[in-house]
């Protein structure tokens with residue numbers, strides 16, 4: 001109820017004078033208590049609301065306001081073991097209180113990654129680092145291999161922007177046809193859950209509201225994933241077209257892109273693409289708005305993301321109601337992932353049937369796959385669903401630079417797949433599910449043979465504990481307890497009670513409100529199953 005009231009008050013100024021952006025601005029400027037108080041008064045909300053929001057996010061917390069440089073502490077950089085040396089090199093240039101952290105800045109293909117002065121970089125040596133600091137903030141660029149093993153849908157070039165957007169006009173008064181083509185295509189959400197996209201459009205189009213929204217989830221929080229970053233930086237118009245067409249279909253006049261703050265280039269490039277659309281008059285009666293994330297993994301969860309845009313503390317909402325009925329500012333909202341939206345142009349241009357002919361029956365089309373730096377050719381590959389994963393490794397990754405024992409596929413909540421199981425898997429939702437893993441957002445993070453598995457699962461538990469929104473206690477408390485046990489077993493004369501640990505995993509799995517607490521037991525159980533020999537000495 002309290003949240004509903006705050007939402008109503010925040011919605012009065014809405015996206016134009018957005019509460020979350022106001023809070024972020026004041027935090028970044030290290031404003032005084034009085035400034036924050038004035039903001040609360042302007043929105044007629046209690047000081048505690050503004051305080052609750054500003055202290056939630058990594059980049060806004062009072063203790064992080066002096067940070068000038070953010071060293072990546074994401075999973076891919078951790079297993080590559082590059083960050084210790086990088087931090088030492090950075091400490092030659094910055095005071096300890098000026099050095100912060102960011103959980104993945106999308107350089108998983110090179111590592112040694114950090115964010116500085118609104119840019120992201122990789123620097124393997126002190127020399128490279130010095131060049132960055134002395135080159136007057138010259139951009140380094142974020143280069144990686146790009147390829148496809150099928151009809152390129154997401155990685156193809158747009159030849160002519162006018163022609164590209166002309167398709168939107170063709171479908172502008174045919175919402176039923178748009179929904180029908182998407183239904184035939186069987187396009188499923190690419191953010192992880194694989195929910196049929198057409199169903200969201202259908203549900204929102206049936207809602208009788210004057211105000212509806214399209215929200216693009218560009219928070220890409222999974223360390224190891226950079227496919228949404230690729231789309232925003234190389235194919236922004238595919239994403240914008242998808243949002244615009246979805247808006248026309250359901251009767252929404254506003255599209256919001258929630259882009260993570262760790263991707264400053266994506267924010268710049270999408271912004272330029274929006275300006276280009278406006279300058280060329282390619283869209284009618286539709287406006288875009290970019291909201292910049294402020295360093296929080298849980299904001300990728302759809303309802304936390306909506307609360308975040310509204311300036312509330314980004315706690316996960318209880319569902320139902322779903323965003324399609326009660327979304328942004330309580331209005332019907334189509335909320336989907338960047339890659340999901342990016343497929344729409346090809347589907348409408350070529351027909352849902354052609355799309356459904358690619359991939360498998362249940363997992364149609366293609367999927368972008370992010371390969372990390374352990375592959376000989378790391379990069380971004382558009383792979384037809386149903387392709388053997390071994391083929392992706394051989395034909396695109398070209399094998400590994402050094403020995404690895406497992407891969408985590410699909411982010412921190414995705415499965416830990418031992419290398420010998422890869423040959424049994426194809427790249428689609430069903431194959432990974434049936435073998436006890438997850439496709440998720442299809443990021444591949446390699447775990448080297450000499451990287452202790454106990455350290456890997458400890459990292460996952462710590463990540464969950466750090467990123468928990470705190471709404472439900474199995475995750476809020478359970479993730480900390482799990483982390484403590486794993487840490488203590490390595491540092492003290494202590495063995496983990498296996499029954500207690502299994503009970504904790506079960507509590508997290510069935511008692512958590514969302515898939516952060518509910519999902520982390522999956523990789524941990526995979527590790528316990530496949531790396532029992534290595535892990536058993538830590539358990540009683």
Ligand SMILES: Cc1cc2nc3c(=O)[nH]c(=O)nc-3n(C[C@H](O)[C@H](O)[C@H](O)COP(=O)(O)O)c2cc1C
Nearest residue numbers: 189190191217219220221300301302336337340515
């Ligand atoms: C903890 C957590 C983090 C998530 N992070 C993301 C994210 O970064 N990007 C994303 O698209 N979906 C993320 N999701 C999934 C979203 O909640 C939602 O299912 C998705 O955005 C819907 O879009 P889709 O149907 O196109 O996949 C996350 C879910 C959870 C539980």
Ligand code: SF4
Nearest residue numbers: 470471472475514517
């Ligand atoms: S599982 Fe964790 S992140 Fe999800 S609602 Fe509960 S406390 Fe929040």
